Amino acid sequence: MREDVEALDIRDVTANWVNAIVLQAQIDDRIKALADLAHTPLFFGRLDYLHAPGAELAEGGEGEQFYIGRRHVHDAEGDPMVIDWRAPVSQPFYRASKADPQDVALRRRFGYTGGELTAYEDERLSDPGEAATVSKLLQQEIERPRVGPMRDIVATIQPEQDEIVRSGLSGSVCVQGGPGTGKTAVGLHRVAYLLYAHRERLARTGTLVIGPNRSFLHYIEQVLPALGELEVKQATVEDLVSRDGLEVRGTDPAATAVVKGDARMAEVLRRAVRSHVTPPTEALMVVRGSRRWRVPAYELEEIVAELLARDMRYGAAREALPQRIAHTVLVRMEQAGEAPDDRVQDAVARNAAVKAAVKAMWPAVDPAKLVLRLLSDAEFLAAHAEGVLTAAEQELLLWPKPWRSVRAAKWSAADLVLIDEAADLVERTHSLGHVVLDEAQDLSPMQYRAVGRRCTTGSVTVLGDLAQGTTPWATRDWGRALAHLGKPEAAVEELTAGFRVPREVIAYASRLLPEIAPGLAEVSSVREAAGSLEVRRVDDLGAAVVAACRASLEREGSIGLIAADARVPELEEALRGAGLAWLSPGEETTAEVRLTVVPASLAKGLEYDYVVLDEPAAIVAGEPDERTGLRRLYVCLTRAVSGLTTLHRAPLPPSLTP
Helix, strand or coil: CHHHHHCCCCCCCCCCHHHHHHHHHHHHHHHHHCCCCCCCCCEEEEEEECCCCCCCCCCCCCCEEEEEECCCEECCCCCEEEEECCCHHHCHHHHCCCCCCCCEEEEEEEEEECCEEEEEEEECCCCCCCCCCCCHHHHHHHHCCCCCCCCCCCCCCCHHHHHHHCCCCCCCEEEEECCCCCHHHHHHHHHHHHHHHCHHHHHHHCEEEEECCHHHHHHHCCHHHHCCCCCCEEEEHHHHHCECCECECCCCCHHHHHHHCCCHHHHHHHHHHHCCCCCCCCCEEEEECCEEEEECHHHHHHHHHHHHHCCCCHHHHHHHHHHHHHHHHHHHHHHCCCCCCHHHHHHHHCCHHHHHHHHHHCCCCCHHHHHHHHHHCHHHHHHHHCCCCCHHHHHHHCCCCCCCCCCCCCECHHHHHHHHHHHHHHCCCCCCCEEEECCHHHCCHHHHHHHHHCCCCCEEEEEECHHHCCCCCCCCCHHHHHHHHCCCCCEEEEECEECCCCHHHHHHHHHHHHHHCCCCCCCEECCCCCCCEEEEECCCHHHHHHHHHHHHHCCCCCEEEEECHHHHHHHHHHHHHCCCCCECCCCCCCCCCCEEEEEHHHCCCCCEEEEEEECHHHHHHCCCCHHHHHHHHHHHHCCEEEEEEEEECCCCCHHHCC
16 A cells, blocks of 8 residues: 555646645655554454344345454555454444444454464354353453553453544543543544544644643654554643743742632733723824814724624734724715725725724733733732732732843743733634643643633543642542533543553552542452552662662563652662663663653653552652642552552551551
C-alpha cells in the first residue's frame, strides 16, 4: 500500500504549483501513516460470523470471516485483508460475549512477541457447549512490560471502554476513572475513532489533546500515530493561553492562585473590559462634500446602549459601532432626498470624525494591559470586583510591587489564563471540532473556561480522577467542572475495573480514599500478582533505595524511582555513586537504561513495571496541606504495573500503617 502511494506521479494531474504542493503534502502524510512500526502486528484478532453482516439471520446462511487490526489493509487488487478496529463490523470483537454472541461463531485472539506471531486463542461464542473463559492472551497483553512510551490498547479494549470510545461526536463525555482503569487510553482511542467516523468534518475543525505537562504528552505522543492518525495536536493548558512576548516567569502563593482561578474572576474581567465604554457627551458632526450631518449625543448614546445590551464581544461591537453611526447618517441623507448606497455608508464609517468618536466612546482594549492594571491598581480592581470579591481576596490579587509594563511583568500561569479570558471578551477564540482534556481534576474553574473556549462549537472528552486532584483548587464535583467548561449536558461515565495496577497495590493505596475522596468508588483490579507489594521501614534510606533499584533492574521492564521533589537531588547523587544510570520523566527507556527518577509532582499519568517509592511522609509534607499531600501520595502509590516497593524512615500516614 505504501509503495503504491510512493509510486504516484502527480505531474500531469495538478493545475498549478499550489495544487501540486498541497497534493504532495497529502501524499507525504499518507506515506507517514502507512509506515511500518517495529513490533506492531497488522492484525491482532479474527471474527468468524455465522452470517454475513447485514444479511438475514436465516438458517443455512453463509458466514464471513474478518481479520481485525490497527488499520485497514488491502491487497494489490484492493480487496480488504484486515479490517480497521474502528469499523462497525469490528465492534463485536470488543462487545460480544457468551451471553450476547452478536452472531459471532468464533473470536480468535493472536499473541505476539516482538512482532512475531507466537500464539492464538479461540472463543466459540455461539457454542452452548463451551463454557465462558477468561482470555489468557488478553491478560498477558495487559501485563506485558512497559518499556518506552505509552502504547495503544486496541487489542485489549474492554466492553465498558468500547462504549465510551464509540460514543458520538455530537455529545461530550466525562470519564471518572481510578488508577489503571485506562481512561487516558480510552480518551486517545476515542479521538482515533472520531477521526475514522467523521474524518472530513474534523479535518476542517481540528482536534486537540490537552495534558498536564510536557513529560506526559511525550509519554502518550506515539499512541495516535501508531493508529495511523498524525494530525492531532497536543498541548498543555499553559500552551493554550500563551501569547507572543509573554512568558511564565513568576509563581503565585496558593491562596492567590485559588482566587485567580476562581470563576468569579470572569465577571471581574467582563466589568473591567466594558468599563472602557464611555457614553458620548456631545453631538457628532459628519462633513460630506458641502453638506453637514449632525448626530445628536442622545442618539449616539442609544446606539452604544443597544450594543452593550446585545452583550457582543467587545471588539465585534467596536467594529459595528462606526457602521451603526454611518447608518444613522444615511437615514438623514435619505430624508433629505438623497439616494446613498452601501459604498456611501462605508465611506461615512471611515470618516475621520466618526473614527474619532468611536475611539472616544469605544476605545481599543489590550487584554494584557487590562490584567496588568487590575493586578496593579487597587482602585481599578475594587471598582470592578465590588460585590464579587471580598476585600481580603482583592488584597491577595494585588502585586506587592506593580510592574511598569506588560513585558517587564513576571506573569504567573494563572495570570496568562486571566489574559486569555480578557482576550476572548474582546475577540472570540477559535473553536475546534473535538478536544480531549486529560488529568482534568487539577484544573481551576478559569482553566476550564479557557479549555471550553476551544470547543464551544465542538465536543470534549474529559478524563480524570477526583481522588488524584493535587492542586489547591482541585475539582471536587464533575458537574461544576462541566458547567465551567460550557458542557453541563455532558454524560459522566465511571470506570471502576482496573487493568494496570495489581490488586494488592491498589487495595493498599485505596486505604487513603476515605480521607482524600469520601464516597468515591474503589477501583477493583482484575489483576492478581502475589508479592507485588512490599512496605519496609529502613534506617539508611539512600542505601535501601539504591538496593531496591538494583533488585528491580534484575527484572524485565521499566523501573520508576518516585520521590518527593526535594529529595530527588539526594537520591540522584546516591545513584551516581552506585554507578546506576537513570532517565528523567519523558525520556524514552532503552534496553540499556530502564530506570527513571520521577519527582512526585510529575508522576501523574505515568506508569512503570516496577516502582520504588521513597519516603511517603516527605511526599505528603511537600504539598501545601495534608489532604493535597495524601492525594499526591495516592498518585505515586498507583504508578506500578507489576510491583511496588515502598521504603520509609519516617512514620507512614496512619491509614497506611499496618
